[in-house]
Amino acid sequence: MLRRAVSAFCYAAARAIPALRQRNIALPQLPFLRASLIPGLNSDYQSVTLSWPFSSFRPRDYSLPNPSWSPQMLRLYNYYNNLCEQDGEGGKKEIGPWIRLPSYNRTVKYATGGQCLSKVLQAKARLFTRNIEEEGAAFEYAMFLNTEEKAAVCVFQAGPLLEGPVGNLHGGAIATIIDTVTGALSIYLGGLVVTANLNVNYRSPIPLGSVVLVHAALEKMEDRKIYISCQVTSSDGSKLHTEATALFVKVNVGHLFER
Numbered sequence: 001m002l003r004r005a006v007s008a009f010c011y012a013a014a015r016a017i018p019a020l021r022q023r024n025i026a027l028p029q030l031p032f033l034r035a036s037l038i039p040g041l042n043s044d045y046q047s048v049t050l051s052w053p054f055s056s057f058r059p060r061d062y063s064l065p066n067p068s069w070s071p072q073m074l075r076l077y078n079y080y081n082n083l084c085e086q087d088g089e090g091g092k093k094e095i096g097p098w099i100r101l102p103s104y105n106r107t108v109k110y111a112t113g114g115q116c117l118s119k120v121l122q123a124k125a126r127l128f129t130r131n132i133e134e135e136g137a138a139f140e141y142a143m144f145l146n147t148e149e150k151a152a153v154c155v156f157q158a159g160p161l162l163e164g165p166v167g168n169l170h171g172g173a174i175a176t177i178i179d180t181v182t183g184a185l186s187i188y189l190g191g192l193v194v195t196a197n198l199n200v201n202y203r204s205p206i207p208l209g210s211v212v213l214v215h216a217a218l219e220k221m222e223d224r225k226i227y228i229s230c231q232v233t234s235s236d237g238s239k240l241h242t243e244a245t246a247l248f249v250k251v252n253v254g255h256l257f258e259r
């Protein structure tokens with residue numbers, strides 16, 4: 001399943017190349033990204049299955065524990081991380097329905113194995129939720145997918161730079177983490193997607209520094225449309241903070257370069 005995630009990014013990057021060429025954006029030598037080398041690129045809206053074709057370089061995975069994580073954050077992370085490996089026959093570890101999603105601060109860099117596609121695209125671009133380097137200052141989170149249930153859970157610790165009403169999390173930051181979790185689930189389910197609609201109901205404030213769970217689940221898929229529901233709860237599930245619905249629409253990578 002993780003390979004499918006990586007494949008989706010590879011697919012997106014490979015599809016981006018013609019669009020970049022059309023706009024005369026210089027591409028460095030990336031022989032592994034030549035479309036002709038990548039099988040299965042003809043079918044629109046579908047990811048392709050690839051083995052990791054890139055260098056051994058791996059960018060930093062921001063979803064791994066760091067010293068800013070509270071004991072509660074760490075406990076919840078360990079709980080879901082343990083679900084990602086289940087005991088098989090003879091006590092052997094097996095991959096179960098749960099997978100942990102790694103998280104990088106540059107999506108295109110990730111897709112190209114750490115190499116830059118072009119300075120225009122990459123020089124300053126950072127994933128919104130991973131653009132503050134100081135650990136614990138803003139979004140600390142780790143996402144887990146349940147591939148059988150088509151659902152996701154995110155363990156989220158809200159840092160002090162995300163303040164809205166005094167001492168509480170900003171509504172835009174809440175919408176951002178919801179978009180991120182529902183978006184990751186949709187990418188897993190549908191490949192390249194964008195958010196078409198996000199509807200958020202704020203039920204109770206989220207204190208800064210607290211750890212909450214973001215639950216997302218597939219409601220239905222219709223043609224290019226993926227409907228996801230989402231709830232943000234306290235870490236023990238007893239308190240509902242936020243409810244949301246999201247609609248994601250599958251797009252071709254060329255759509256992202258239309259200007």
Ligand SMILES: CCCCCCCC/C=C\CCCCCCCC(=O)SCCNC(=O)CCNC(=O)[C@H](O)C(C)(C)COP(=O)(O)OP(=O)(O)OC[C@H]1O[C@@H](n2cnc3c(N)ncnc32)[C@H](O)[C@@H]1OP(=O)(O)O
Nearest residue numbers: 004005008179180183184187188194195196197225249251
């Ligand atoms: C394998 C991976 C594994 C996991 C890996 C995880 C990695 C995780 C990494 C990182 C996670 C981060 C995740 C972040 C996620 C964030 C995502 C964003 O924030 S995206 C930015 C904000 N969104 C935009 O900028 C879109 C702007 N809008 C558009 O581009 C278009 O409007 C678009 C594509 C949405 C639709 O345009 P059209 O021309 O392609 O298609 P038309 O015909 O208009 O719509 C298609 C269908 O959708 C409905 N539709 C469209 N918009 C709708 C709306 N707002 N409400 C209701 N329906 C809508 C339409 O009615 C139509 O439905 P009918 O086919 O006729 O039934």
